[in-house]
Amino acid sequence: MARMIFLNLPVRDLAAATAFYVALGGEVNPQFSDEQTTSIMLSDAIVVMLLTHERYGQFTQRLIGDARQWSQALIALNVDTRDAVDATLARTTQAGGKADPNPAQDHGFMVSRSVEDPDGNVWEIVWMDPAAMGAQG
Structure with missing residues (x-):
């Protein structure tokens, strides 16, 4: 079996978060979704x-942080x-996200912009040109 990444995120409004992540390019996996959880496949x-x-509180004794106030992770896709x-x-952004909470970047061989989900988690959306990137070194 190939290695996988499972990113578990606490959300205030499951329907709003689900709409955002479907707009991000994900697909709902109903097998692992219920009234308290939505499983979103961004890739295999x-x-x-x-x-x-x-x-979320069933998996940790720690307080749930507020991603709108504190940066906890930098996630790039x-x-x-x-x-x-x-x-x-x-x-x-049409699905409830906030565009560009961080400055956009354009390095020629790599472009990125960021979007904040309804709970404040920030995703960088990145495109890289591997051929041009190799020429930079």
């Missing part, structure tokens, strides 16, 4: 588990084209 190897605060960066931002 990346799964975002959206958990209500009540459900690649896309296939430069234009897909802006298209992804357009879809996710």
Whole structure:
């Protein structure tokens, strides 16, 4: 079995978070979703588990942080084209995200913009041109 990443995120509003992550390009996996959890497949190897605060609290004794106030992680997701960066931002902001909480970056061989989900988690949407990146070194 290939290695996978499961990113478990506490969410205040499961429906709003689900809409955002579907707009990010994910697909709901009903097999692992219920009234307190939505399993979002971003790829065959990346799964975002959206958990209500009540459900998330069943896995930890720690307080649930507020991603709107504190940075806890930097999460980046690649896309296939430069234009897909802006298209992804357009879809996710229409689904309740906040565009560009961090400055956009354009290094020629790499472009990134960020979007904040309804709970404050920030995702960088990144496109890289491997051929041009190799020429930079």
